[in-house]
Each structure stands twice: as structure tokens, then as C-alpha cells.
Amino acid sequence: MLNEQQLSRLIYRLVDPTLEVTLEETEGIIAIQVLPPDKAFIHLALADPEYQTEAFTKNLKEMVGEFGFQHIELELSYLPQEVIDRIEHLHDNILSENKETTFIAIASGKGGVGKSTVAANLAVALAKQGQNVGLLDADIYGFSIPFLLGLTEPPQKAGGRIIPASAHGIKTISMDYFIGQDEPVIWRGPMLGKMIKMFLEEVDWGDLDYLLIDLPPGTGDVALDMHALLPSCHEIIVTTPHQAAAQVALRAGYMARKNGHPLLGVIENMAYLPIHGERLEIFGTGGGRTVADKLAIPLIAQLEIAQPNQNAPHFVDAIYQDDEPLGKAYRKLAENLTERFSV
Structure with missing residues (x-):
């Protein structure tokens, strides 16, 4: 079974459904706790925890479940607005729809x-x-x-x-x-x-x-x-x-x-x-x-x-x-x- 550090690295690969960037970029992991023998508590922050949450949760639980976790408790919170602004600024580029170049x-x-x-x-x-x-x-x-x-x-x-x-x-x-x-x-x-x-x-x-x-x-x-x-x-x-x-x-x-x-x-x-x-x-x-x-x-x-x-x-x-x-x-x-x- 994965330890907390390994589980964090795995979850960092997931993509925030609203911002379309990884949780590593948003620093969206708030807390992870592994409770033997097969339980994991995961607290994440998303830009909009109500947007496509069902698909996101299903994907996360299937991925984590492949590593032996039978009981997964997931809590979702809102990312701070300053983090959202930073990410949106980074991904606002010359190809963005709002540009008229x-x-x-x-x-x-x-x-x-x-x-x-x-x-x-x-x-x-x-x-x-x-x-x-x-x-x-x-x-x-x-x-x-x-x-x-x-x-x-x-x-x-x-x-x-x-x-x-x-x-x-x-x-x-x-x-x-x-x-x-x-x-x-x-x-x-x-x-x-x-x-x-x-x-x-x-x-x-x-x-x-x-x-x-x-x-x-x-x-x-x-x-x-x-x-x-x-x-x-x-x-x-x-x-x-x-x-x-x-x-x-x-x-x-x-x-x-x-x-x-x-x-x-x-x-x-x-x-x-x-x-x-x-x-x-x-x-x-x-x-x-x-x-x-x-x-x-x-x-x-x-x-x-x-x-x-x-x-x-x-x-x-x-x-x-x-x-x-x-x-x-x-x-x-x-x-x-x-x-x-x-x-």
C-alpha cells in the first residue's frame, strides 16, 4: 500500500476540472492521511468543487483504489481566489480566446x-x-x-x-x-x-x-x-x-x-x-x-x-x-x- 507521500504524488497528476491544470500546479492537496489497513482520507481544493465533481471523484477513487485502498473518504474545498487568479494569468496566452491578435x-x-x-x-x-x-x-x-x-x-x-x-x-x-x-x-x-x-x-x-x-x-x-x-x-x-x-x-x-x-x-x-x-x-x-x-x-x-x-x-x-x-x-x-x- 502507498504511504502518504506516494499517494500525494499520485493525486498531484489529477487535473482540476475548471482550471484544466494539475493539482500540482494549483497546490490543491490540503491533507492526505493513510489509515491502515486500507483507508485513505483525502482533502483537496478545487476552483469549483461543484463543477464535474462526480466525474472527478469517480476518477480519483478508481485510481486510488487500484493501490489497495478499499475505503476512501474525500473532502473538497474551494481554492483561494488568489491561486485561481495566478493560474488563470499563467494560462492566459497569445492563443486565448479573448485575444484579438x-x-x-x-x-x-x-x-x-x-x-x-x-x-x-x-x-x-x-x-x-x-x-x-x-x-x-x-x-x-x-x-x-x-x-x-x-x-x-x-x-x-x-x-x-x-x-x-x-x-x-x-x-x-x-x-x-x-x-x-x-x-x-x-x-x-x-x-x-x-x-x-x-x-x-x-x-x-x-x-x-x-x-x-x-x-x-x-x-x-x-x-x-x-x-x-x-x-x-x-x-x-x-x-x-x-x-x-x-x-x-x-x-x-x-x-x-x-x-x-x-x-x-x-x-x-x-x-x-x-x-x-x-x-x-x-x-x-x-x-x-x-x-x-x-x-x-x-x-x-x-x-x-x-x-x-x-x-x-x-x-x-x-x-x-x-x-x-x-x-x-x-x-x-x-x-x-x-x-x-x-x-
Whole structure:
């Protein structure tokens, strides 16, 4: 027969029917007493002892009875309100029904097309318009958002929640903060899914207008997990003008559509290099238009190749200033997005 400590560990696994968290999280065991030869007295606290009590009691007695207890006396009390408030706060996350956040994933078929740079600059442009913006770096193997934003300080932890790092008026979280410097990420599918789930459920994003998600290239485990976790997510496809990149980018678009996520449009990045008033198309032509036409969605931008102004105040190697051509292009993209979602 179990002793009181062992019985406590067993009962801690049960879930409070109202809060939907374990009794270990609520610290819901008030008292347990084992009375030989086969009796147990159990006093628990629940958020609402009258909600689904019959099912909860039946489950508890069946579980405890399997360990030789023939007589089980159960007493239920109310959890203190401050405990309920704490638990509800911990489980109020970006996916909660009361949130009105618009999710926008930035996707590409392959790496090297500038997807993360697009995600970072679009997030900054939205923030400059007064939007509350978060940027989730879901590229677990190829994370780069902290570097692109010039972030050096890691996120903090408070009240059991992860507080995202901030830069350029946006909140951000990344795998970069959870591994050692230059350490490779060697994880398989289930671990990747847990990390993405943590980024959504355990990060205190607050009340965001937009959460941009920098997806890894391709249609692998992370993209699948993200599509499964998010109830509704719009998507932007990034490609270069090269036809090979376009063909691979199409797969990302087909995957989003298969999962019921609306496609906002295509961004053709590195479309041309401006030289003396001319456009040098060093990566070919037509890739963005190919993707847009085959997916029957608009080509929303063709972005030039340019280095951010290194003499600008608060210079960061990947963020364009408002007076630069690309800064203006991202501002226009952000304006179009906010106009679309404000209707």
C-alpha cells in the first residue's frame, strides 16, 4: 500500500476540472492521511468543487483504489481566489480566446531568400505605425532575428512567464536565447514542437495587434506544428526572382492553403540592383510573378537589393530607415496590411 507521500504524488497528476491544470500546479492537496489497513482520507481544493465533481471523484477513487485502498473518504474545498487568479494569468496566452491578435507567418520554400530580413523590417514598420507587434523567430535551426534587430540582452522571466526581449518597438523571442553561443541545434520533431508551443503559450506577449512569425524555410516539422497550433494564421510567401526559388516557394504556399491559412501575397525579394538609374536583375526575373499567378494571389512587393544606411542613428545591419527606398517600401507594405485588417 502507498504511504502518504506516494499517494500525494499520485493525486498531484489529477487535473482540476475548471482550471484544466494539475493539482500540482494549483497546490490543491490540503491533507492526505493513510489509515491502515486500507483507508485513505483525502482533502483537496478545487476552483469549483461543484463543477464535474462526480466525474472527478469517480476518477480519483478508481485510481486510488487500484493501490489497495478499499475505503476512501474525500473532502473538497474551494481554492483561494488568489491561486485561481495566478493560474488563470499563467494560462492566459497569445492563443486565448479573448485575444484579438492577427497572426502573419512569413514563409519561403528555401533558405537564402531574405525571409527573416523581410519579417524583421515588416515588424518594425508595423510598430512605427503605432501597432503593438511581436516577432516570433520560429526558424529553430537557422534563427537570426536577434542578430538582425541588434539585440544583445536576453528575455527575462517573471511570475512564471517568459518576458520577450524588445527592440525597435517590437517584442521578440528566439531559439537563440536558449542555447549556448555557436552551439548547433540537433533536435528531432517532438522537441521542435514543444519549443514552438512554449513560444506561444509560455511567453507573456501581452495584448498584441500583430504577431509575425518567421517560419523556417520549407514544409518541415516546425511549419506543420505552427499550422496545427494556430487557429487562424495569414501567410506571406517570400521568394527571389529566380525560377528555381519560385518553384520551391510554391510548396510553402500550397501547404498553407492545405491547412486553411489564407495567403496575403508574394514578396519578391532581391528583385534587382539599382545602378545609375538602371535595374540590374542579377537573380533573373519573373519568380515572384510565377508564384503569385500559380497561387492566384497578388504580388505585393518587389524589393531591391540595398545595404541599410550605416551612418544612420541606431544603425542595425538589417533594418532600413524611413527615408531609404526599402524603408519606404516596408512602410507601404505595413500600411496596406493595417488597412486590410482594420476593415
